[in-house]
Amino acid sequence: MNVYVNSYVVVFVFLCLGILLPIVALTAGRFLRPHAPNAAKQTTYESGLDPFHDSRVQFNVRYYIFALLFVIFDVETVFLYPWAVAFEKLGAFALIEMLIFVVMLLIGLVYAWKKKVLKWM
């Protein structure tokens, strides 16, 4: 148990370094750089074009289905990890279980495909 907790002290040190790095870098930059803003400098850079319209437009619903598919297959992947790690001790039955699981989700993917959800435009 002590080994387990102590190994996370290293994680904590990395976390602190990760948080401190941008803070220190940006603060140092703030003191070093000259500060002379004008209106032209403060416009959003858009490949040399003058920006127009609001940047926060309403997106098409079509994108949402991709996010949903991503979440569902993300959850599926999470189930694959412990299966893969414990596979040597589980044997062939676990393979069949996982096949049922994957086929079940494959049905969903085929359904989405047939409904032309995956088609772009």
Add this chain to the structure above:
Amino acid sequence: MSGQYIAFFVLALIALGGGIFMLNLNKVVHMVVALVFTFVSIAGIYVLLSAEFVAAVQVLIYSGAITIIMLFGIMLTRHQDDGQSTGSPLRKAFALLGTVAFGAVMYIGIRTLDFGSEAVGLHDKNTEQIGIAIYSKYVIPFELASVLLLVALIGAVILAKKDDKEAGE
């Protein structure tokens, strides 16, 4: 006061703080960031409970996928308006009453809760232990999870297609 106790205290504070900020911030994207703080600190609490795999899943699913889906949800809706405070004093009083009642009920419920003896050796090959438990003892719930995911997938497709058609008309 051991190091674990301090770590738990800090993580719990961040988790609660994230929740409070999420409720009080005005811009929706800021709310999502506050929520991510809560999710990540809960992952830290899982690590303290020797549940490394669950902690990794918490980061992967909640602060990854669920946050993405919330951001998509925000992008799909009109979100220029800042939040306005709604509700009369009476409504706020009722909300306070409800919160206090909920807190009291939860306190009474968990005060004498007994988890049995604490499991030892959970941190030893955590993922493998979970794998063996799921795929030998809890096979039926695992397969039911796949059915649940399938239902969610098909439901999402049906809903999105319906919206699409309405938008097309």
